[in-house]
Amino acid sequence: MIPLYHDFSDATVLVFGGGSVGARKAKRFAAEAEVVVVSPTFDDRFDADDFPAVDRIQAAPSIEDVPEWFDRVEPALVVAATDDGDLNAAVADVAAERDVLVNQTDHAGDRAVGSVVVPATVEDDPVSVAISTGGQSPALSRYLRQQIEAEIENAGAMAELTGQLREDLKASQPPAERREAIREVVRSPSVWKALHSGIAKAEHEATRVMAQDDHGDDGSDAE
Numbered sequence: 001m002i003p004l005y006h007d008f009s010d011a012t013v014l015v016f017g018g019g020s021v022g023a024r025k026a027k028r029f030a031a032e033a034e035v036v037v038v039s040p041t042f043d044d045r046f047d048a049d050d051f052p053a054v055d056r057i058q059a060a061p062s063i064e065d066v067p068e069w070f071d072r073v074e075p076a077l078v079v080a081a082t083d084d085g086d087l088n089a090a091v092a093d094v095a096a097e098r099d100v101l102v103n104q105t106d107h108a109g110d111r112a113v114g115s116v117v118v119p120a121t122v123e124d125d126p127v128s129v130a131i132s133t134g135g136q137s138p139a140l141s142r143y144l145r146q147q148i149e150a151e152i153e154n155a156g157a158m159a160e161l162t163g164q165l166r167e168d169l170k171a172s173q174p175p176a177e178r179r180e181a182i183r184e185v186v187r188s189p190s191v192w193k194a195l196h197s198g199i200a201k202a203e204h205e206a207t208r209v210m211a212q213d214d215h216g217d218d219g220s221d222a223e
């Protein structure tokens, strides 16, 4: 499996199954996509105040009905999250026939060809870190996500700060110097610390660190 980030703007995701797993996946994809959930019953999680807008359709499709739902919703990705293994497998089969991405939630090892795994994700916009164990151990993905969450506090602010610095330096510095300056900033404990007091403080600290670097590192680190 190869990790990729996929843009789901303007795409529709169809979720079969409105249980706890269907709710978790629906919530995840609704951050960007239109989400349609088809299920005879819906978990209480769908009624939570912070649950995003999703289209809930109360129905209990049989295996024969599955293709019709693909016709009706035209999904870019489908999630098979019912508690009926045969139905989940049928959803994966139809997805494969139609070249639609499929996330089969009841399979860890023998996934359908072309299937996708939903990783555990740490987000600090615009930074995101995705973790997968190749389907082997979702509990480990979850644990590692919690560790990394603590580790990358302020990464989003650091991305914004260094993104801005890159733009500014493009006008005045050749690529090698620019690369070394940005590397110094992202490695600097004092800049990370200053981010706690806001982006303006961190900018000031970054400028100081880069000025110091002019007299120090030779920039030969080219990994």
Ligand SMILES: C[C@@]1(CC(=O)O)c2cc3[nH]c(cc4nc(cc5[nH]c(cc(n2)[C@H]1CCC(=O)O)[C@@](C)(CC(=O)O)[C@@H]5CCC(=O)O)C(CC(=O)O)=C4CCC(=O)O)c(CCC(=O)O)c3CC(=O)O
Binding pocket: 024, 025, 028, 103, 104, 105, 106, 107, 108, 109, 116, 117, 118, 119, 120, 121, 131, 132, 133, 134, 135, 136, 137, 138, 139, 140, 141, 142, 145
């Ligand atoms: C293959 C995959 C397919 C997919 O869904 O994409 C899959 C499959 C299965 N999960 C199962 C169980 C659990 N899943 C979780 C949690 C998460 N599961 C997620 C992803 C994935 N789960 C994909 C692989 C990811 C990878 O590569 O590591 C996460 C990361 C993302 C998300 O779902 O949002 C999310 C954590 C999010 C977070 O916290 O950040 C927990 C932990 C808990 O709930 O505390 C348990 C109970 C403990 C355990 O069993 O490990 C079962 C058995 C069901 C049964 O026994 O009936 C199967 C099916 C099977 O194993 O056959």
Ligand SMILES: NC(=O)C1=CN([C@@H]2O[C@H](COP(=O)(O)OP(=O)(O)OC[C@H]3O[C@@H](n4cnc5c(N)ncnc54)[C@H](O)[C@@H]3O)[C@@H](O)[C@H]2O)C=CC1
Binding pocket: 016, 017, 018, 019, 020, 021, 022, 038, 039, 040, 041, 042, 043, 059, 060, 061, 062, 081, 082, 083, 084, 087, 104, 105, 106, 138
């Ligand atoms: N990938 C993951 O992270 C995990 C996957 N699982 C697997 O996911 C599946 C679902 O787990 P839960 O959500 O906990 O189960 P659940 O029992 O809470 O939910 C199942 C849902 O499927 C619906 N459903 C039943 N027949 C249907 C039909 N014909 N069409 C559409 N929906 C239908 C039910 O009404 C219910 O809402 C199980 O197969 C389980 O093995 C379980 C835990 C974690």
